[in-house]
Amino acid sequence: MTMTKKKFHLAWFTNAIPHGWRLDGKGAATWSGNDTTRWMTGEFLIDMARSLDRACFDYIMLEDHVAFGEHGSARLDPVPLMPLMASATKGLGCVATMSTSFYPPFMLARTLASLDHVTGGRVGWNIVTTSEHEAAQAFGQDQQPPHAERYERAAEYTQLVRELWDGWQPDAIVMNEETGKYVDPDKVKILDFEGKFYKCKGALNIARSPQERPVICQAGTSERGRDFSAKYADTILVSTGGADSYAAMKEIRDDIRARAESFGRSGDEIKILYMVTPLVADTLEEAEIMRQRRQPILTDEQIRKRLEGMGHIGMIDLSGLDIDKPLPVIDITKLEGHQATFGNFYNLGLNGKRTVREICNMHNFSSLDLYGTAAMVADRMEEAMDAVGGDGFLIQCRPLTRRYITEITDGLVPELQKRGLVRTEYKYKHFRDNLMEF
Ligand SMILES: Cc1cc2nc3c(=O)[nH]c(=O)nc-3n(C[C@H](O)[C@H](O)[C@H](O)COP(=O)(O)O)c2cc1C
Structure with missing residues (x-):
């Protein structure tokens, strides 16, 4: 009798920057095409989302920073890209990075609830606190609070945002033709929140969202970061920074699961995805050349x-x-x-x-040194998941090209699907339900 393997999750970590720029670090010489502003239409990411959807990825996550930076940078705010990517796809989760330091909590709760509605329950929030003082100054503050306080603020912030999302009872929309009432105000809780850092009196003016609350994603794994994730996250992004060690991967997962249990959650409610950059080629020799070129x-x-x-x-x-x-x-x-x-x-x-x-x-940022043919890379991913216990991988590559995306979505993923290691269809309508399926 053949045993069915536990499946693992796939997601992709990227951002809305001019991908392809300075492929060889030499400047404009390597930019394909003359239109250096076309990336700002989001077209590249929308096409990419379609490819990830075809390959049944759990989600695409757009990281973000707001600072212009010492050397200058250009990037789009990820939020407006969410509905564009969602409307081009059927089951892919779309995750935007939004900083607790700069969005007023009420505004973030309202924006994400609205996004969850317009995407049909497929949006996620990557919670970041932002460390750069330059970003704080752009928002009219002198500097960012220290590390510990940023997490303390983020916890209170998240609590408040969740209470706002929970404010509408599922049956608050009554559409009563006799009274002319669309909403029954008795079924909407008016918050009176007064914390150490934030205050909020009021309720969202948008109904409870399809997923009740968007999928929560987090990426810091310091002591405080682990506690934060264990309390609030549905999925965590982890990089063991080129360590190529199953033990390092397992330590983080076991620890976060144990912390989650101590907060009254089940470890299975949190999907921990490890950042990797698989290099897939037709032969091992070709993959080795790619690897040397990358490092x-x-x-x-x-x-x-x-x-x-x-x-x-x-x-x-x-x-x-x-x-x-x-x-x-x-x-x-x-x-x-x-x-x-x-x-x-x-x-x-x-x-x-x-x-x-x-x-x-x-x-480098790849938790594992993954290279070779699709079958060899799949072997190693399978072995890693057996050793670590789950829950999947977060693919990232810089510079990012259409060619690289295709190598993964149409080269590596079919190999993983053939082995029953990843999903071949979205079972559910909503992002969180798919994420929690296995
Ligand atoms: C995979 C990964 C992705 C991240 N993405 C972002 C991001 O988009 N924007 C941001 O400001 N910080 C980002 N961070 C930083 C984290 O949100 C967090 O603030 C940082 O890792 C510090 O947490 P720690 O001290 O608990 O490790 C990311 C970190 C990791 C590891």
Whole structure:
């Protein structure tokens, strides 16, 4: 008798930026076509959403940052793309990143409830707190609060938003022709919320949304981040930063599931997806060449740039370091930036055993080193899920091309489907129901 395998989930992590720009780091020479503004129509992402829908992905998640940045950046706000992607697809979940630091909670609750209605119950919210002071200044504040306070605020914020979403009883729309009432106000709770950071007196003026509340996604895995996710998230995005270790993947999942249980939730209510960049080719030799091209030996200048980027993420100055010596001892829990992401980079140093140069050459955002033919990559994904226990993978690739998307959706996914490891159809109408199916 053949045992049916537990299926795992697939999602994609990307953003609304000019994908394809500077493929080789040389500037405009590699931009395909002359129209450098066309990406701003969202066409690339809408086409991509169609491909992911055909391959039955759980969701597409658009990350976001609002700061212009020292070197300048261009990106679209992900929110308006949600209904565009949803109307081009049948079952794909569409997740927008929205910061608790800048949206007033009432506005975020109303926007997401409306999006859940217009997408027919297929929207999600990636909760971020934002660390950059530059973003705070753009919104008229002097600087962002410290790491701990950002999470404290986010928890209260999420609580308030959930209470707003819960405010309308399912039968609040009565459409009573005799009284002329569309809504029965007795079935809508007027909140009187007064927390440490936020106040709200009122109710949403939009009915309870199809999923009751949009799918909640979160990505920080510091101590505080883990508690936050365990309390509120439906799905968590995790990268073990090039560690290529099933043990590192399992540690996070086991820990978050245990925390969820301690908060009275079941671990199965949270789907933990690991960020990976599978490199799929017709032969192993071709895949090896792709891999070398993606992770070349870095020049001194590239290492400095990488350090600058990691310093920005951790909010720590790494500019004066000798790149042929180990990293200094750093207390990750004291960092005001992204602790888990910086921690992954730091841990590659093995407590002083590797130099900065070696660490930078090893570091990437793929939790596993996945490359080879579709069958070989599928083998490794299957093995990883057996070792870790679940719940799936979050694919990402930079630079992102139509070709890469197709290699995954029409090369790798059919191989996984053939083995019964991923879904072949959307069973339910709503995003959360599909996410919780297995
Ligand atoms: C996979 C992944 C995706 C993220 N996406 C965003 C994003 O779109 N916008 C943002 O401001 N922060 C983003 N972050 C940062 C997290 O929301 C979080 O603030 C950060 O990881 C710090 O959390 P920690 O200190 O608990 O690890 C992301 C982090 C990870 C690991």
